[in-house]
Amino acid sequence: MQGVEKKSLRDTYGAILAEIGEKNPNVVVLDADLSSSTRTSIFASKFPDRFFNMGVAEQDMISTAAGLAAGGKIPFASTFAIFASGRAWEQVRQSVCLSNLNVKIAASHGGITVGEDGPSHQALEDIALMRVLPNMTVIVPCDANETAAATRKIASTYGPVYLRTSREKFPLIIGKDEEFHIGKGxxxxxxxxxxxxxxxxxxxxxxxxxxxxxxxxxxxxxxxxxxxxxxxxxxxxxxxxxxxxxxxxxxxxxxxxxxxxxxxxxxxxxxxxxxxxxxxxxxxxxxxxxxxxxxxxxxxxxxxxxxxxxxxxxxxxxxxxxxx
Amino acid sequence: MKLVNDAGELRKIARDLRVDILKMLAASGSGHTGGSLSAIDILTALYFGRMNHGPNIPKDADRDIFVLSKGHGAPALYAVLANCGYFDKSHLGTLRQLNSMLSGHPYSPSTPGVEVSTGSLGQGLSMANGIAMALRLDKRKGTVFCMMGDGETQEGQIWEAAMTASHQKLDNIVGILDNNGLQIDGWVRDVKGIEPIGDKWRAFGWDVIEIDGHDMPAILSGIDKAVAVKGKPCLIWAHTVKGKGVSFMENKASFHGLTPTQDELAKALVELSTT
Structure with a gap:
């Protein structure tokens, strides 16, 4: 798509997350030592009391998010797609999906466009891994505007969600203020x-x-x-x-x-x-x-x-x- | 719930709960006997002696919360919850059956009083931390109690969670280690040793209170001390006996996942009636 403006999905996710945090005090955010990459750092600097850096411990992060959800919070847990879906798969299954807890797993760096970091960091199996889980919703936005709309929508919709964004900037396709409809192409x-x-x-x-x-x-x-x-x-x-x-x-x-x-x-x-x-x-x-x-x-x-x-x-x- | 402070009274309740556990397991023909019996005295002290909870306030924001991270001890939890009135005792006879509200491992969507689903070892402490973090954000006064098995501490996630609790300075969480020394394949020390386990928890930033997990006054005072710890999480390191209360089940790894036959049940009930 020559000549079309490109925008970062993860930048957008980070900005919208901070905006949602402003409106809803029940939104909390967890990250596993990648907040500067996943852009949850924006939320962290605005709402330090509601941001939890779990260190390099993705399994603990997902189960802790499940506990926060059981305690009435709306946790957004972010890390790279490979770790969220792979390293912590069983925690996503047992701690989150089994009890249908309201955890939003917002994974950045999906797919091969991770690029230079190589195959260890390129999640090419995550959609499959998340799709097989009962109660899970799986969303892969095509651009920054769709990422913004989807992030807002999942914050106000109950249930576990896997939202996959990317490291790269993608061409803008979707209109800026269009609403996201879960389950609709x-x-x-x-x-x-x-x-x-x-x-x-x-x-x-x-x-x-x-x-x-x-x-x-x-x-x-x-x-x-x-x-x-x-x-x-x-x-x-x-x-x-x-x-x-x-x-x-x-x-x-x-x-x-x-x-x-x-x-x-x-x-x-x-x-x-x-x-x-x-x-x-x-x-x-x-x-x-x-x-x-x-x-x-x-x-x-x-x-x-x-x-x-x-x-x-x-x-x-x-x-x-x-x-x- | 109206709480009991008398250790003798709590011992009697624990004995009756042992009877319920054994009957439940004999009826189902599958389930974890040894670890249910090692945990039941502590569960009795918590639910009948100390925790602020009750079926009349199941979602009260200030209630205390219990997480059975060693989810295979479900029969003990179910016996406690039924006797607290969360559901009718008749359900105990349906353990592990199709359409029963009592799943093989704790499953919160189906069982009143079960706070979170557990069973895959190692995940409960992280969930308990999450609940404790939510309670602290909301300035609630409840304590989260999380019981782990000793074999369970072979799971790496337990130590991730132990680090989280101390880093977050969670003093509204109390860990309980049901240290019965046995796991499915034998003695913990032979399968993969966890010692020095108390030092490990201390090194991870926890206060550690060591007790005999079948001595009711010691359990009660251990809980009181643990709840009073400020600025850091506290672990009650409970030395227990797998299969406690039934002589021929005590310290037998085979009774980890084995249930009593009708003969064994009858013998066990005779033993318990004389204690």
């Missing part, structure tokens, strides 16, 4: 040949890909799907029914994330070809974010290629047992 561009369903940074790349496809004579729709769980099944079924071919795009493993979630719905309700763009069964490596996205096949060009395949599959002559 949105059509950003209409198309009749194929539908691209994306979240996070891949939404902007999907729009780029759709533009390119149009130049090639393929009409591609684009859906921004910020809530991975609960998933907007109606919209997915509608897209499958009207286009007959789906491409998913996520900055995450193609196993278990948005692509899998969409495929589950499509297979059960409106079987059409689904091609998944994302990390294909590998760990990442160090490098510049844009380089890595291209290298590992998470670019607009990868989406274009997947769209071609999906459309070709759709148009194959009917075979025995195939619906279309």
């Amino acid at each position: 949105r059509i950003l561009r209409h198309g009749s040949d194929v539908a691209i369903i994306a979240c996070g940074i891949m939404t902007s790349k999907a729009l780029d890909a759709a533009q390119k496809l149009e130049e090639e004579g393929i009409s591609a729709g684009v859906v921004n799907m910020p809530t991975i769980k609960p998933l907007d099944k109606d919209l997915i079924i509608q897209m499958a029914a009207t286009t007959g071919a789906i491409v998913t795009a996520e900055e995450h493993s193609i196993t278990g994330g948005l692509g899998s979630a969409v495929a589950e719905v499509v297979c059960e309700s409106e079987p059409v070809p689904v091609m998944r763009v994302g990390m294909k069964g590998k760990f990442g490596s160090s490098g510049k974010p844009d380089e890595l996205m291209d290298y590992y096949g998470m670019s607009a060009a990868s989406i274009v290629e997947a769209a071609h395949k999906a459309v070709a599959l759709k148009n194959e002559p009917a075979r025995n047992g195939r619906a279309r």
Whole structure:
């Protein structure tokens, strides 16, 4: 998306968190020694009594957040996505989700755009890990404005949430004052040949890909799907029914994330070809974010290629047992 | 709840609770006998002798709160809660059954009086800290009591939480170590030794009060002293006996996760009726 303003999701999260803290004295914030990176430092400096730095102890942080929620608080716990979802997974399951406690896990540095820190710090499994948990809501905003709206919305909605933001600045796509609706996707561009369903940074790349496809004579729709769980099944079924071919795009493993979630719905309700763009069964490596996205096949060009395949599959002559 | 201060009276209550625990476990055919019996005297002292709580004020903002981090001691907690009136005693016979309100490990959504869900070892102290931090922010006077197993202190998260409590200077939390010396695979000292455990807690910034966890006056005064500690968290280091109260269950690792047969139940009840 050339020429479009870019803005940081984590900066926005930090600023909105401080704004929410002003309005709601029950909001408390925890971090695990990464407050300057996750931007919870803004809240910490404004409300030191309601900020708890738990040190390098993510498991303790999540269970402590659960205790604060049991005590009537609205805790936002932040660290890098890999540690929040991976290191502390069992605490998220046992301490938070099992009792449906009102803990908001706001993880920054999701995906491969973490870049230079390398594979140990690149969360490419977090959406899958969080999506399997009962009671959990999983949100992956596509830009800073959506991050702001989602942060406000989850603060006023009961229940455990995993909100994934990023280290990098993403192009602005969503309007500044648009409300966030948990569990709702949105059509950003209409198309009749194929539908691209994306979240996070891949939404902007999907729009780029759709533009390119149009130049090639393929009409591609684009859906921004910020809530991975609960998933907007109606919209997915509608897209499958009207286009007959789906491409998913996520900055995450193609196993278990948005692509899998969409495929589950499509297979059960409106079987059409689904091609998944994302990390294909590998760990990442160090490098510049844009380089890595291209290298590992998470670019607009990868989406274009997947769209071609999906459309070709759709148009194959009917075979025995195939619906279309 | 109206509290009992007489140690003899509390001992009688604990004996009756042991009977409930054994009947409950014999009926369910699965569950943790040894660790329920090692914990029950302390639980009795807390719920019947000291804690500000009750089924009439289950969500009172100033109540004291108990967290059973060693969640496998659930039968002891259920016996206590039923006898405090949080739910009808008839439910004790449904332990671990489908659609029972009494899950194998404490599960707060289904059991009145259970404050948080536990069972995966090591997480309860962190949750108890979180509750204590919330109480302090709201300037509430309640104390949070958190009981841990000794084998449980092999979990790294216990020590993360121990650091948190002392760093946050939480003096409204009281840890209780049910030091019965046994875990599933045998003696704690053989599986993976935790000594010197008292020194470890002191080194992590806690006051430590060492007691005999079956001596009712010692338990009561230990709780009183622990609650009075200011500026830092306090641990009641309770020396206990796994299977306490039933001779053939005492100090037997096999009774960690084993329940009494009908024969064993009958023998145990005879023993308890003469104490």
